[in-house]
Amino acid sequence: MALHLRGTLLPGGTPRDLWLLGDRITFDRPSGAADTVADGGFLLPGLVDVHTHPGATEGDDPVFDTEVFAEQIAAHRDAGTTALRFPGLLGEVPASLRDAPDAPRMITAGRWLAWAGLSQSAGFHTVTDDLVAAAVAEAKAHDGWCKIMGDWDFEAEPVPYEMVRTVVEAVHAAGARVAAHCQSAAGVLGAARAGVDSIEHGMGMPEQCIGLMAEHGTSYVPTLTAFADFAANVKSTPRGTLIRDGYRTMIRRVREAHDAGVTVLAGTDSAPYGNVATEVEHLIAAGLPPEAAVGAASWTAREFLGLGGLVEGGFADVTVYDADPRLEPGVLRHPRRIVLRGRVIR
Numbered sequence: 001m002a003l004h005l006r007g008t009l010l011p012g013g014t015p016r017d018l019w020l021l022g023d024r025i026t027f028d029r030p031s032g033a034a035d036t037v038a039d040g041g042f043l044l045p046g047l048v049d050v051h052t053h054p055g056a057t058e059g060d061d062p063v064f065d066t067e068v069f070a071e072q073i074a075a076h077r078d079a080g081t082t083a084l085r086f087p088g089l090l091g092e093v094p095a096s097l098r099d100a101p102d103a104p105r106m107i108t109a110g111r112w113l114a115w116a117g118l119s120q121s122a123g124f125h126t127v128t129d130d131l132v133a134a135a136v137a138e139a140k141a142h143d144g145w146c147k148i149m150g151d152w153d154f155e156a157e158p159v160p161y162e163m164v165r166t167v168v169e170a171v172h173a174a175g176a177r178v179a180a181h182c183q184s185a186a187g188v189l190g191a192a193r194a195g196v197d198s199i200e201h202g203m204g205m206p207e208q209c210i211g212l213m214a215e216h217g218t219s220y221v222p223t224l225t226a227f228a229d230f231a232a233n234v235k236s237t238p239r240g241t242l243i244r245d246g247y248r249t250m251i252r253r254v255r256e257a258h259d260a261g262v263t264v265l266a267g268t269d270s271a272p273y274g275n276v277a278t279e280v281e282h283l284i285a286a287g288l289p290p291e292a293a294v295g296a297a298s299w300t301a302r303e304f305l306g307l308g309g310l311v312e313g314g315f316a317d318v319t320v321y322d323a324d325p326r327l328e329p330g331v332l333r334h335p336r337r338i339v340l341r342g343r344v345i346r
C-alpha cells in the first residue's frame with residue numbers, strides 16, 4: 001500500500017501532501033488506498049552524513065568488521081540519517097548490507113589513499129607509490145569517489161601540488177570525484193588550487209582558498225564535530241596551539257566559504273554514529289545561516305551526492321519533525337517519523 005505524508009516540505013516551506021509508491025515520491029494521489037504515516041510537522045529529505053567511517057574495530061590496529069559496520073549504520077539510520085558517504089573505509093561493504101531494504105544509501109570512496117612520499121601516514125591508510133593510478137582505480141571500483149590524503153601530519157610537507165593536480169585530472173577524466181583530507185595550510189592550498197571536489201577538514205585553511213574553492217566548485221566538509229573535541233583537549237604546547245588556532249581558522253572559513261558561494265556540508269567523522277545533528281549545531285555556531293546548516297545535512301548534501309530531495313519521482317527518504325529545524329535545530333535529534341526507501345523505520 002502507498003504511504004501518505006502531509007506536512008510542510010523543506011526547503012520550500014510549502015504545506016503539501018505526498019505519497020510514497022515503493023521507493024519513489026509522487027505528488028499525485030494514487031488511485032488505491034494509502035496509509036497516512038505523518039499528518040503535520042516538517043518534512044525533510046532524509047538526513048545525510050557526508051563524512052563517516054563505520055565498521056572499524058576498536059584499538060590501535062583497527063580492521064573492518066561487518067558486525068560493527070552493521071551496528072553503526074543502524075545507529076545512523078535510527079537517527080534519521082538515510083544516506084552516508086564514506087570517504088575512506090577499511091574494507092568492502094558486503095552486498096547483503098548495502099542492498100538491505102532498511103540500509104541507508106551508501107556512497108563509498110574505497111580506502112584512504114596515502115602517497116608513499118609523505119613523511120608519515122597512519123596504520124589505517126593504504127600507502128601507494130602511484131597515487132594517481134590508485135585514486136582512479138578506487139573511484140572506478142566504488143561509487144565514483146576516491147579519498148586521498150593531501151597530507152597527514154599537519155606540520156609535515158603535504159603531497160606536492162602537481163601530484164594532486166594530476167590525480168584530479170585523471171579522476172575527473174574517469175568521470176569520478178576526489179575527496180581530499182587536508183589539515184596543513186600548504187595541503188589545503190594545494191587541494192584548493194588543484195580543484196578537488198571536496199576538502200575534508202581544512203584545518204588552518206589559508207584565506208585565498210575560499211576564492212579557489214568557489215572557482216572550482218569545491219565543497220567544504222569541515223567535520224567540526226571531530227575538531228571541536230580535538231581542539232578542546234590539546235595541551236598548551238606549540239603543536240597544541242597550532243591545532244587550536246587551526247580550529248579557529250576553520251570556524252571562520254565556514255562562514256566565509258558559504259558567503260563566497262562554496263557548498264558547506266555536514267560530516268561528523270566521529271562517534272557516536274547518527275550524530276549529524278551535532279554537526280548542524282556546530283555549523284550554525286560557526287556562523288552558517290540555519291537554513292544552510294540544515295541543508296548541509298539534508299537537501300544540499302543529497303544534491304551533492306546525486307540523491308535529490310522531495311521531488312516528483314525522487315527517492316522515498318523522508319524524516320518528519322514536530323518543529324521547523326531551521327528555527328529549532330535541536331529538533332533534528334528527535335525525528336517523529338523516519339521513512340527510508342519507502343519503508344517506515346520509526
Ligand SMILES: [Zn+2]
Nearest residue numbers: 051053088269
Ligand atoms: Zn575522516
